[in-house]
Amino acid sequence: MLKMNHLSKVYRTHMIETHALRDFSIHVREGEFVAVTGPSGSGKTTFLNIAGLLEEFSGGEFFIDGVSVSGLGDDARSRLRNEKIGFIFQGFNLIPDLNLFDNVDVPLRYRGFSAADRKRRIEENLARVGLASRMKHFPSELSGGQQQRVAIARALAGSPRLLLADEPTGNLDSLMARGVMELLEEINRQGTTIIMVTHDPELAARAQRNVHVIDGQVTDFDEEPRLRVPENGRDTVATTA
């Protein structure tokens, strides 16, 4: 589903080069629920941005669903993002001027679905997160947990194969956090691949597999059932040396 080989990301500002990621390799298979952990500044968010095609990378290879991402133009990346990836942010990132229905509608608009199709998907997904009755409400009228549910509904509305979550419970109290986690697990059970960035070990423990990032490198990972994946006639090892 998602494969990164020896990926690096360098930020250059004036005279200083910062290596946000160096020789970063990871392989996430279809249907997995992977938690990416690590301390602040370790490169978790950079990894997520690159994984979600929000940022370019400096070197290495990156495939999504077998498609090489390097060399894709901005529009092609936007389309890929729109079709295959759903996002859940720590700060929810709901558009305050739009009501729930219109918020969930945003990615569907860019996808170009028909009006009826969009309506069906919005209603279905808002129902799935338990907010079907509040479609006409605005984000400011909801609790944090509810807002994050809307964000999840928005992420799922386009039926993405991969869901990227950035500290999805970071702004929530534990009760709400638990609810959101249960929802994510439910979604994963139904077949959506999830990569979740978090610094909360308790949360990470609930994922099928943990990847630990320090200083832009994967330093530790759970045992992987099938280490070698025969693909493109080449063996890829998602480990560090």
Next chain:
Amino acid sequence: MEFRPILSALMRSKVALVLIGLQIALTLAIVSNALFIINQRIENMGRASGMNEADTFMISSLGFGAGYDVKNAYAEDLATLRGMPGVANAAPILTVPMSQSGWSEGISLTTTQQNSDVGVAMYFIDEQGLDTYGLKLVGGRNFTADEITHRDVRSTSWPNIVMITKALGERLWPGQNAVGKQFYLDQEKPPLTVIGVVDRLIMPWPNISNRSGDKNAYEFSMMVPQMVPFGLQTRYLVRAEPGRVTELVKAVEAKLAQTNTSRIVREARTLTEIRAECYRSDRAMLIILIAVIVALLSITALGIVGMASFWVTQRTKQIGTRRALGATRGNILRYFLTENFVITTIGLALGAVLTYGVNLWLMQAYSAQRLPVLYLVGGMIALWLLGQLAVFGPATRASRVPPAVATRSV
């Protein structure tokens, strides 16, 4: 495009909508009315006088002293002028079109008609007048030399023949040939007979307000075969050979001053100068209005740029989120263009009402005419384009917001 979500988003920030909308509405109201006034002034200024303006100038001589003989002055001066090299022709006159001063009379068609409602400008000329003014005779004949008489300013009698303009003939005898027709200037005196009709000769005061409802009223002029001194003042129109008018003004001034020393030669003015003087305030209004329109459109455009930039800055995160959710740069660009189109359209709707409000005020306070809808449509199209142009910069900037903004924690 996605009108409804944009509209509902706008309704959440009503103040911004009101501010830009109001600005656009006021701009439309001012611009369309100003354009209308400008066009009317241009139309006014563009009206042909019917005479040769390029090569003519007028000049006056004011005699003094008991021994000064005006009749003599006419004869001598005309002989001098007509004999000068470069002079195509010269004639004694009282006034010229657009000079703002002259003589007017009311015309009656019968001896019993009480209300002479046709005001006519009087041009006093000799047999060379037609040629010197450069008028086009379209019917009848010109005066002959033996028909020209001298007139005292205080005289109350009139010669029995005149020439008139086609517009005046049409007003007095619609659809008929005016040549041979008669009318009265003084109902107690014999009538005057029209012997010739010229195509066009406008009044000395072409900006006269048009009360009679006849849009050609400023063309109601009549030519009388007389020389009229004003006290000891005589006035001449000189037509130069093409291109020589400037040199001739000086030469004629010097020559007239030299031929007779007991007079003051003055008011040498070319018709070009007289026209400029006549339409000076129209021209001033025109320039002021154009300056206001330009300044107004610039301010409005800058205002849109400023507000749009602000919105882009404020919504950076939102734009990033949209990008993260799969919006292309084109989608973002179009979002802002569409948003501007929606705001502009709302402003223009209000502006249309305001435009006719201003027009109504101008109609009541200044007897202006009703604004043709064309000006409103023109103003609307201009403002739509202006809005799209102004918002293009900020919208482009918005489209460059990187999607990674979405994950940066606040």
Next chain:
Amino acid sequence: MFSYYLQLGFHSLKRNPVLTLLMVLGIAIGIGASMTSLTVFHVMGSDPIPWKSDKLHYVQMDSWDPNRAYDDDDQSMPPDQVTYRDAVALIEAGKADRQAVMYKVAWPVQPENRDIKPFQSLGRATSGDFFALFDTPFEYGNGWDRAQDKEHARVVVLARETNEKLFGGQNSVGKRVRLNDVEYSVVGVLKEWKPKIKYYDLTNGSFSDPEEFFVPFNTAIELKTPAAGNNNCWKNSAEGWEGYLESECIWLQMWVELENATRTAEYHSFLDNYVAEQKKLGRFPRPVNNRLPDVNQWMKDNRVVSRDVEIQLGLSFAFLVVCLVNTIGLLLAKFMRKTGEIGLRRALGASKPQLFMQHIVESGVIGISGGLIGLLLTWLGLMAVRGLYDYFDSVARLDWPMVLATIGLSIVASILAGLYPTWRACQIAPAAQLKTQ
């Protein structure tokens, strides 16, 4: 505290130079446009003789055509001049405190000095009361008296410039001047006297220069001097100069000075009686319609402030409104961009009124900057107006009240524009902002 706010205001101006420039220029252009037209409007419409304008009355009587009102646009308006017959009758009756009849004449001036060429000169034939009526300042000598009026004296009052031209500015009282081949003796020389509006003869150009000389009315009549100004007839007159004097042609202006409202009412009824008498003689065929407008009313009636100037004024203030709306938007943008700072200040203990003051002062700073540039633009604008209209030379000029008004207007305007954005800025909650910063 105020100086701290001022300092903050200037600092804030420097922080977003482009936005600041947009706002300041917006205000400046709006102020420049509106003050340019307001100055023209203000000077044109201002009272030219404020200390006695309410005592000076123009005399109007409806001696016009029974079939047609004099003014098609305003049928209730009597003619703007009077006939010779009526003027003479009113002067002879002498019912007002002061009275002057007048008309414009054009005569050649023939200097004794042969080096100066004869030149055409515009003068005014009027009554001796003219000078006291309009408070004309004298450099040398005086005007002439009513006796000299009666005896058609050959006397003249010269304007300062004419005296400069003919006598090099010397005291010329008693010297002789030759006008149109007739000798006059100088009795007075005026000081510089140039009313911005030539209010005493609005019929012949509101902005023309004042006359170069003044001679007794009866003298000009005796010399059969035709009016160089407007002349209107509705009826044909008899032959010759005598016939003209007896005619219904109007070509004279008539002013009277009346001390108070009672005297004005008395004079009005005197006029009504006069017209009633004349009706018996078969004159004045229209309904009795006498008017005695004072200086300001007469200026209004004659539209000294032209329609174009009024439209320009309306337009420029609408323009100012657009500029203000624009500024409100930009200020809002500016203040909203500072939400973090405002939240922080609130957290550090600034009260709402304090924040309100700070931002109002900041708006005022923009106003002052815009006002100063606007003043420069007004000055340029007036220069342009003088170039566009040649006869606006005297009216399109800045005076101190207008300079102060310009700065004042821009400060008031910008503070008005700042009110809403400031109010919005003060609504920012301290905690909410800090959390997200």
